[in-house]
Amino acid sequence: MDKLRAVLSGRDGNNDNRNVLQAANEASTLGWGTRVKGFLICMVIGVVCTILGVCCLFIPKIGVIIFIVFYTFGNICSLVSTMFLMGPLKQLKRMCDKTRAFATVVMLTCLVLTLCAAFWWKIFALTLLFVILQVLAFAWYSLSYIPFARDAILKFFAMLFTMCVK
Numbered sequence: 001m002d003k004l005r006a007v008l009s010g011r012d013g014n015n016d017n018r019n020v021l022q023a024a025n026e027a028s029t030l031g032w033g034t035r036v037k038g039f040l041i042c043m044v045i046g047v048v049c050t051i052l053g054v055c056c057l058f059i060p061k062i063g064v065i066i067f068i069v070f071y072t073f074g075n076i077c078s079l080v081s082t083m084f085l086m087g088p089l090k091q092l093k094r095m096c097d098k099t100r101a102f103a104t105v106v107m108l109t110c111l112v113l114t115l116c117a118a119f120w121w122k123i124f125a126l127t128l129l130f131v132i133l134q135v136l137a138f139a140w141y142s143l144s145y146i147p148f149a150r151d152a153i154l155k156f157f158a159m160l161f162t163m164c165v166k
Contacts, residue, residue: 035084042081049074068118068127072111075138100144107137 030038053070057063083091095104114130117123143149 030084038084039081042077042084046074046077046079046081049077064124064127065118068114068131071131072114072134075111075134078138100141103137103141103144107134107141110134110137 049070053067053074056066056070059066086094094100110130110133114127114134117127117130140150143153
């Protein structure tokens with residue numbers, strides 16, 4: 001409340017040396033209850049959009065495009081939902097950690113390329129490839145938050161591969 005009073009009274013001019021990330025972090029001082037509500041709302045919107053996209057997949061002619069839009073928007077909402085719990089600055093720092101930086105870049109690139117392939121290039125096979133990569137990248141990114149989950153998945157697939165080769 002003090003920040004609001006300071007801004008409204010014009011006393012906020014002494015913080016000119018702050019950068020954009022610090023300003024965004026200060027603006028995101030939400031209470032825990034509000035953070036949980038924001039997380040739940042964004043997560044529910046993300047899940048509903050993903051389910052709607054899958055349901056619309058079988059509509060003739062436009063179903064694939066609707067699926068792509070809803071699925072990509074659902075992934076974006078799911079990603080944004082975690083920013084409510086951690087705060088945007090902490091989430092961005094965690095996304096850029098050395099353990100998940102590559103997964104973050106691949107995931108965000110796939111999100112953009114999926115929409116580009118669907119709307120600008122209009123190449124169905126490429127769009128489908130980017131959706132599949134988007135699913136895998138989002139899953140790999142999500143697994144990075146669970147301790148030892150990536151290692152377990154890699155060991156599982158290595159075991160399957162050795163069984164198939166024999």
